[in-house]
Amino acid sequence: MESLQPIDIFHLMYDNDPFSKWMDMKLSHIEKGSCTLEMTVKEPMLNGFSIAHGGISYSLADSALAFAANSRGPQCVSIETSISHLAPTAKGDQLKAVAKEKHRGKKTAIYEVTITNQHNKTVALFKGTVYITSKNWNNIK
Template identity: 30%
Template sequence: MSNTALAFFQQNIGKRIADNSPSPVARFLDGTLIAAEEGSITVEYIVKENMVNPAHILHGGIAATMLDDIIGMTVFTMGNNVFYSTVNLSVDYLFSAKIGEKVLVKSRVVRMGKKIAHAEGEIRNENGVLIAKCTTNLVVTSNTIK
């Protein structure tokens, strides 16, 4: 059985996610897909003015959204056509990112169970400095992806 979801992501490496995503959040974040393999995705984002807090650094809620969004995509690369929904998301904020900076967000499925997926994610700046990291659990829903 071929993994059509993974094939789709791999065909879109180097492209803006917003051009092919059904997700309004993904279109807002406007990242570029850098890498995709089964159980891992890397996306590059540019921190924009509408993504920062009053201190002009990446807003924690936007950082969490970046992590949550690509982890959802990552679970989809595992090849089942079922929608997973986030149960929890624990984020550690370790450094800041300013307007105009590029950040790389990378995810990894740690364990894929029949009902629960466990994953990790991280955000790093262009110099490799760790901006934020997370762990999360997602639960399978009754929704199927068409």
């Protein structure tokens, strides 16, 4: 069986991901071990301070992590994540999340995700650890 490419795995995941679709995340780059997603902050994503809810940047980073980690073929699930919010984001802001693999072992991998706005200002830093399962995306298609 021919091995799936990262873009194929992305589509298998994204096509069954109503939350990432609701956030209107768009893929701008994917390769083994990395993924870049972009999205625009919309009014329903704002909190009581009229800035984006922290869960919005967290969710964007978490999805970038998921697509990057799974891009190699084995199915991965997050086991620990954290985020530091460095600057607020507002309605209309264009956010970009760049996930990069920092370590990949036999059972776990670590990723860093940097989120920037349309001015290339870093608004959040995210770190995620995933567990690499014995299931493989190549067996699903």
